[in-house]
Amino acid sequence: MLGEYPISGRRAVDISESVERAVGSGELSPGQLLPPMRELAERLGVNPNTVAAAYRTLRERGVIETAGRRGSRVRPAPATTGRNRIRVDVPEGVRDVASGNPDPVLLPPLAAAFAAAAAEGDHAPVLYGEDPVEPELARLARAGFDADGVPDGPLAVASGALDGVERVLVAHLRPGDTVAVEDPGWGRTLDLVPALGLRTVPVGVDDEGPRADDVRRALQAGARALIVTSRAQNPTGAAVSATRAQALRSVVREHPETLLIEDDHGHGIVDVPLHPLAGATRHWAFVRSAAKAYGPDLRLALLTGDDVTVDRVRGRQRLGPGWVSRLMQRALVRLWADAAVDTRAVAAAYGRRRNALIGALGRRGVAAHGRSGMNVWVPVPDETGAVARLLHAGWAVAPGARFRMGSPPGVRVTVSTLAGQEAEALADAIASALGPGPARSYV
Secondary structure (H helix, E strand, C coil): CECCECCCCCCHHHHHHHHHHHHHHCCCCCCCECCCHHHHHHHHCCCHHHHHHHHHHHHHCCCEEECHHHCEEECCCCCCCCHHHCCCCCCCCCEECCCCCCCHHHCCCCHHHHHHHHHHHHHCCCCCCCCCCCHHHHHHHHHHHHHCCCCCCCEEEECCHHHHHHHHHHHHCCCCCEEEEEECCCHHHHHHHHHCCCEEEEEEEECCEECHHHHHHHHHCCCCEEEEECCCCCCCCCCCCHHHHHHHHHHHHCCCCCEEEEECCCCCCCCCCCCCCCCCCCEEEEEEECHHHHCCCCCCEEEEECHHHHHHHHHHHHHCCCCCCHHHHHHHHHHHHCCCCCHHHHHHHHHHHHHHHHHHHHHCCCCCECCCCCEEEEECCCHHHHHHHHHHCCEECEEHHHCCCCCCCEEEEECCCCCCCHHHHHHHHHHHHCCCCCCCCCC
């Protein structure tokens, strides 16, 4: 230990690891100032270059940030802590509307699809060196992309949407580069970017998607990449409208070297049309996950993009896992071929539940957002107090801090399993929770 700083070690790797351990345990908190490099070197009895190397490693891992003469600080949301720690523990008897999970009743049975895929594998096993993409899956995926106006491009299969996003970022960016991200946005994306040693710049979101002026400012300030959620944005339910898509395409065309990544988060569970931005820049990727419609454990996402991007993704994939299980790919083909998910029915079910809650809140004078998907975003003046009061009233909602950088506080309500008159009861509880009262810690 080093006085007030829990930092130790003689080698750069030991020093950086001790800082990461301290951040992970909470001994070093977000925003805390680290000692100047020369001062730390003197206290540890090492060369200043050793400390400089340790700090450089920590910056590349997204643990700390350096602002010139103002010194180095623990990042406000370091990758070692993770936003999943900002959560509500749901006691027995409390209704959980915080999880972000789909309704299990609306998920298709998987047994027959996997049995058919396994039988096909017994007949024609997939061996090393074969195509990493199931041909029939590629055909069906391409047909779907064509129908939605996604430009033609080669195809890759990733282990879920976030895996695809990570692979695309790594294919083009280097530590220190800046990525424009939605705020509020998907908490795991907000953690992933700094974990890769990249910097984040927030872009505001409304019901129609990222705000074009915010995107313009971020790109003008040097952001090298932009991540956009097309539909069912998590946590706000935003969906990129035709008008907003036109404005965003205009902005990104002014910066043709921007890496554009689109996450079609709501594929299979929404009834709003897709308005893709893909193709507006030189390098782009469009990711479509099967998780929300077919089940979170079906870790499979389809990825298309420009030739260079997809070639880099597939090349790096070959050096790691090689490919995503063709057995799983064949099962998804069977699910698609059998129309195992009635997209319109699923979208309508989630839409009724969203609208029921938003309408009930509106009648109580509470504004809420949820244009698509399975979540509703409720702005609140006191996030901690609202979450605590709702928990006391028997409802567990997700703290907005999991999804925010600089945007105002709010709570996310997952409506996927909300039934009958629950919307009215929950709206009553939310309206009451927004009133005056003591704040409590929910962490």
